[in-house]
Amino acid sequence: MAETILKMSNIEKSFNSINVLNQVDFEVKKGEVHALMGGNGAGKSTLMKILTGIYQLDEGTIEIDGKEHIFKNTADAEDAGISMIFQEFSLIPKFSVAKNIYLNREPRNKFGFIDDKKMVKDSEAIIKELELKIPPKEIVENVSVGYWQMTEIAKALSKGTKILIMDEPTSTLTKTETEILFRIIKKLKSSGITIIYISHRMDEIFQICDRITVLRNGKNVVTKNSADMTMEEVINSILGGSMRSSFEWVERKASDDRTPLLEVEKLKSGIRVKDVSFTLFEGEILGMAGLMGSGRSETVRTIFGIDPLENGKILVRGEHVKIHSPDKAIKLGLGLVPEDRRSQGLVLGHSVKENMILPSLKKVSKKNLIQNKIANEKVERLIAKLKIKTDDIYKEASLLSGGNQQKIVLAKWLLNDTDILILDEPTSGVDIGAKTDIIEIIREIADLGKAVLVISSEMTELLAMSDRVLVMKDGVVTSSLERKHIESEEDVERAIQIE
Amino acid sequence: MPSKLNDTLKKFDWRQNIVYIAFVLVLIYFSITLQEHGFLTQDNLLNIARQTAMISIMGVAMTFVIASKEIDLSVGSVAALSAITTALTMQAGLGMFAAIFVGLLTGILIGFINGYLVTKIAIPSFLVTLAMMMVVRGLAMWMSGTSPIPIINEHYIFFFGSGNVLGIPILLFWTIIIAVIGHFLLRHSIFGRQTLATGGNETAAIFSGVKTARIKMAVFMGTGAMAALAGMLYAGRLQAGRFTFGDGDELSVIAAVILGGTSLFGGVGTVVGTVIGSIMIGTINNALILQGLDVSQQMMVQGIIIILAVAFGRKKKKV
Known part of the structure; x- marks a missing residue:
């Protein structure tokens, strides 16, 4: 040559x-x-x-x-x-x-x-x-x-x-x-x-x-x-x-009498979310597939109280709720790993610890004063559990690699003991080692009986994790596919592209 | 072990701690050069404490505002207005407690308006508080008819400015109390963490459940209240309410905060640094006076110090 x-x-x-x-x-x-x-x-x-x-x-x-x-x-x-x-x-x-x-x-x-x-x-x-x-x-x-x-x-x-x-x-x-x-x-x-x-x-x-x-x-x-x-x-x-076998899908057992944790009915918001309905059960990993601009991110933003809900209903644990702000969503047990970890997920200039405890300040405080002993112990445990590579808990988040930063964002919600975890492109810009770690963590979370909703544009990993895949197009959920009925990535690709 | 020492030195954050080093150097320098001018005498040191109290107290609250990536230029004017409303209330014969209440309420109310305009109407705080600075100063002039309003209540004069307890000026007690409360709030409370997160990355803070609008309301009401307290202390010290109180204080306060190591870009703040910054500026001014220099030279030196501090404390640029 x-x-x-x-x-x-x-x-x-x-x-x-x-x-x-x-x-x-x-x-x-x-x-x-x-x-x-x-x-x-x-x-x-x-x-x-x-x-x-x-x-x-x-x-x-x-x-x-x-x-x-x-x-x-x-x-x-x-x-x-x-x-x-x-x-x-x-x-x-x-x-x-x-x-x-x-x-x-x-x-x-x-x-x-x-x-x-x-x-x-x-x-x-x-x-x-x-x-x-x-x-x-x-x-x-x-x-x-x-x-x-x-x-x-x-x-x-x-x-x-x-x-x-x-x-x-x-x-x-x-x-x-x-x-x-x-x-x-x-x-x-x-x-x-x-x-x-x-x-x-x-x-x-x-x-x-x-x-x-x-x-x-x-x-x-x-x-x-x-x-x-x-x-x-x-x-x-x-x-x-x-x-590692992380990219291989293993069927996870699901009991028949699972209770729905999150129900969304006829959600409408802005121009991107037109009519979205789905149910998310405890212990389930629900994947969301679709093209860029199909309204997936906007859907989860609406559920999390960032974008205004114009029409439709959200039920958490069977109860009709109004979510006007992320603060309310978090109180109801929701957590969001946002699309852009640098601008939305982290305070980059703050330490690993400060970032991790931010949603859970009340849980690590007594009488409004932060108890460093409790906080440090929880943070240390999560650093070990998620294999976050950092010198110590005080290292500035901006100095960590993309994969480790994303793990901090995940750890925020693990520390808060979130029941309904929503992840928007959790592995974008993350190296393959951290990617497999993140997939495994997501599976573990679901195994604990928590509900996971995950948006991903990388079909391989979406299919590796999901029990069920929702397909969105132009602000509407067009199909819901059981993972076991999906034979290959092409099946989903076809569903995404369909007119 | 030299390697361990080396490690500690490397981890030491020069940027954050420059104010302490500078302060110690300034103290040593003046102690030697101004020995015969009486720099180190108890009287002179207490005088410095007295002169810097108001700036320190406002600085503590300003630390929160700047840490949340906002600014409050109205503090000097608020101090004047609160001094006037306090003095007027006492003049009307409503007593000291009512006067304190009215004075504080004046500041908190203006802080509330500032916060409301910043968070709800979304006007940058620089503009809101710049305008408020003028409105409030004008109001103070108008209400006082540009003449001083005398205060004769002895208790008030004692507790708010002129008193001494065990030979220590009451102003120093005020400074210490406010600094300790401020330090604990910022370092150890949920509110402090949320303030820093708001300034560090507002979107991430909101996504983590922080009600950043409320935090901002609170920090502006904080500067309002502390500016009011400072105004009341000015009034107590000079036994009158005057519309000229606190003129230009906003800049001294901001200088103290920045000098102390709080980041003008939000997310980083230290109350102790602010107080040291304030005392350092006061000390230098005092020393210049002892050396026979006047206000014009003080101003120049103060400006140069701020530039030096920010230059030395600048974050190293990342590649």
């Missing part, structure tokens, strides 16, 4: 004498899509930060097109043709698409002023090359999030990027947007641009990547053609050791 464009050899990097990368070799061929995988702490981001000049390597060499480069800063890496698209987009929302593409490199006219016309024209050309339809003059915050990413790609292209690094690019995209992205990736590839693709989503990796490199504990454990690997092999190399 093609020649090697990037060769990182014997890369060593330590922080405070902790070895993060240990003799890592990483080689990428020209024009390929190369998946870089690994659990949190495996060293992926450190390796990429070295490649983009954010960190400097302790030892080792970086060769591009056979020439050794030393990156002292990000500008050096950019000059060598390397760009990275970060999970948090680095666009200025109030600027137009064109202005963002040429940010800080605006074309000038002969008077030295910014040549807006040329900027728009050049942007148009790049966008056209990507076969996209984004008006370059549109303000970024007015176009859908999916297009933000495209704008980022256009920006990278305008800089003459040769190697493009994408970090979890599909985590914020809808299905259609993902398809567009994949089309662009193929296009970039055919025009000779090399892509390093970081993702936790197995199906995507196999769909678009030519080769896969897996890092574990700061070492390169495997680099292979993706055609020569199975999903299990990849998971095994990420986890190290035998594959």
Whole structure:
């Protein structure tokens, strides 16, 4: 195949004498899509930060097109043709698409002023090359999030990027947007641009990547053609050791006389939730499938008292209740693991402990004064139970990895002894190790007789957990499928897509 | 063991504790340089305590407001208005207790209005309290007819400003009581946790069942009440209610809070830090006076100190 464009050899990097990368070799061929995988702490981001000049390597060499480069800063890496698209987009929302593409490199006219016309024209050309339809003059915050990413790609292209690094690019995209992205990736590839693709989503990796490199504990454990690997092999190399059986569905026994904990009748709220009815029983894990925008998140937001209920009824333990605020919902025994853990689930600047006890302050207090002994003991127990990796209970939540942060959000509700747990995309942006942990915790919660409602766009895990799957489309529950009657993911996909 | 010491040093939060270090350094410096000016005499130290009491008391309440990611610029004006309503009530012959009640109620009511406008009408607190600062100062001028309203009640003058118990000014007792209550509320109570969570991430707090609107109401009523108390103390000390009381105090109070280590971006707060911050500003002002500098120079130094404190205490930028 093609020649090697990037060769990182014997890369060593330590922080405070902790070895993060240990003799890592990483080689990428020209024009390929190369998946870089690994659990949190495996060293992926450190390796990429070295490649983009954010960190400097302790030892080792970086060769591009056979020439050794030393990156002292990000500008050096950019000059060598390397760009990275970060999970948090680095666009200025109030600027137009064109202005963002040429940010800080605006074309000038002969008077030295910014040549807006040329900027728009050049942007148009790049966008056209990507076969996209984004008006370059549109303000970024007015176009859908999916297009933000495209704008980022256009920006990278305008800089003459040769190697493009994408970090979890599909985590914020809808299905259609993902398809567009994949089309662009193929296009970039055919025009000779090399892509390093970081993702936790197995199906995507196999769909678009030519080769896969897996890092574990700061070492390169495997680099292979993706055609020569199975999903299990990849998971095994990420986890190290035998594959866990978490992704296999096991039928959970359900007694016949289960009592319904949560009943929703003809729920209506806003434009997204039109007519939603379902019943959630004790000890049950009810999955919610549907496309982005089908109203799943809005449904649970309404149940939890965040969005106003316009019509319909909610019954908790058979009793008709009015839930005007999350506070009321929590008092009734509900708990929500929200869609976005960083902005909705956690106070990032606060410690693990403070976050965990926030919904349960009364339970760890006497006469309104917090009893640290009780609180610490509960927090310590949950940290052990959920295998949360943290130095101690006082560590700031923002310093933990995505998977561990999500476990804190889960722990909030375990500490509060919630009866009805609602989870909105609980494993998004979470590495595979934490993912299996979370699935197992959810099963355990249901085994204790609590009711679980879980929204997930990842079919594999939805089917791994659910006893029953609700399918939502355009604000309506279109079907309810017993898990045992579901043969494959396609069954659900068909139900989701049906007109 | 050097490694253990190293560990402790690494874990020590310089950003949060800069005020204590600075305070100790300032004390040592002035103790040496101003020895013959009588800096360390009991009289002078008690004088500092007396001069900083009002700022400290308002600072304690302001710590909650800033920790919840809001701001209250109306405290100085509220102090003036409460001093006037208290003095007027006593002048009307309704007695000391009625006067205290009216004074506190004045502050709490304005705090309630501030909180209501911020939470229900959703106007940023900066604007609400900036406007309120003017409205209330104007009201104080108007009600007093711009002339001082004398207070002759001896008990009031003793308990609210001029009294000494065991040689210690009563103002110092007030400061200590308010600081201790504030510290426990912020550090150890449910209310304190919820205040910090509200400032740290309001959405996450709401999703966790915190009634953030109520928390904000409460913190504004808190600054209202403490500004009222400060106003009553000014009145007791000067034996009159004047509309000029507390002019510019809002900035000194905010400076003390920020200097103390409370984050202007919410979510982090320390009452003890605020009080130390307030005393430190007072100490420096006092020292400058002893050195023969005037108000203009005090102001300049105060401004520079705030910039230095914030610069040193700045959170390290993450990559």
